[in-house]
Amino acid sequence: MFIVGVTGVLTRRNAIIVFMSVELMLNSANLTLVAFSSYMGNSVGQLFVFFVMTVAAAEAAVGLAIIIALFRNKLTLNIDEVNILKW
Amino acid sequence: MSLELILFILFAFIAAVSAVIMITRSNPVISALFLVLNFAALAGLYLLLNAQFIAVVQVIVYAGAIMVLFLFVIMLLKPEKEKFFSSHPQVKVLAIAIAVLVFLQLVYMIFLSKPLASVNPTVAASVKAGTIEQIGRELYTNYILPFEAAGYLLLAATIGALVLAKKKFE
Numbered sequence: 001m002f003i004v005g006v007t008g009v010l011t012r013r014n015a016i017i018v019f020m021s022v023e024l025m026l027n028s029a030n031l032t033l034v035a036f037s038s039y040m041g042n043s044v045g046q047l048f049v050f051f052v053m054t055v056a057a058a059e060a061a062v063g064l065a066i067i068i069a070l071f072r073n074k075l076t077l078n079i080d081e082v083n084i085l086k087w
Numbered sequence: 088m089s090l091e092l093i094l095f096i097l098f099a100f101i102a103a104v105s106a107v108i109m110i111t112r113s114n115p116v117i118s119a120l121f122l123v124l125n126f127a128a129l130a131g132l133y134l135l136l137n138a139q140f141i142a143v144v145q146v147i148v149y150a151g152a153i154m155v156l157f158l159f160v161i162m163l164l165k166p167e168k169e170k171f172f173s174s175h176p177q178v179k180v181l182a183i184a185i186a187v188l189v190f191l192q193l194v195y196m197i198f199l200s201k202p203l204a205s206v207n208p209t210v211a212a213s214v215k216a217g218t219i220e221q222i223g224r225e226l227y228t229n230y231i232l233p234f235e236a237a238g239y240l241l242l243a244a245t246i247g248a249l250v251l252a253k254k255k256f257e
Contacts, residue, residue, distance in 0.1 A: 017110070017118055020109065020118060023149070024109070024110075024122070024125070027125070027126065027129055027149070030141075031129060031132060034132075034133055034136050034138045034141055038138055043222050044225065046140065046222055047226060049138075050222070050226070051233060054241060055240065057241070058240050058243070058244030059244075061156065062247050062248050064156055064160045064248070065247070065252040066251055067164070068251070069251050071164050
């Protein structure tokens with residue numbers, strides 16, 4: 001699933017889909033953490049998953065706000081056309 | 088085969104397939120819906136791994152809040168039809184190379200690493216670790232500082248999102 005997420009980030013050109021792929025990668029990492037936490041009988045891993053979810057929620061909110069601002073300025077979601085950071 | 092194992096394989100299969108479908112659809116709405124399916128399957132997996140609290144949080148936060156946000160933005164922006172690998176053909180090669188590399192790395196880690204010898208998992212300990220009681224106790228004693236930091240992070244994200252999405256005053 002992590003690999004699918006990586007592939008999604010690297011191949012898709014739609015900013016929203018790239019975003020969803022990032023969520024996919026975060027979730028696969030969460031799954032590993034929960035699996036090991038359950039395997040070791042230790043709840044610290046699940047705590048960490050909790051924090052990862054917090055960060056993911058914050059990241060999704062800010063990222064989608066950036067996408068909206070970007071769309072308002074450039075009227076596109078194709079990340080190849082967004083090159084304002086290019087020098 | 089026990090019911091637990093069957094359910095585990097079923098949920099894992101749903102998660103993997105829906106992930107693949109998600110990144111191959113060209114319509115973002117369908118992608119988002121398959122992502123919801125993926126999250127639901129993950130919540131089922133968490134339940135099977137005795138992580139009740141995380142399973143519930145997964146459904147509420149991801150399948151609820153984050154996906155509503157995504158669908159809202161998709162509806163708001165009405166994305167045009169996109170094409171794969173639009174302008175740079177060399178990006179495709181690079182992307183596939185990186186994906187294969189990371190995949191090989193993971194395979195190496197999974198199959199060639201030694202499992203921890205000192206772990207003796209018991210089902211009771213694992214069930215106890217997943218309860219809200221245990222997680223809450225850890226959260227409010229040993230991990231109080233990260234907890235507060237997460238609160239501030241969410242506040243900062245809320246304000247940041249508002250500032251970014253707000254129309255500029257001229």
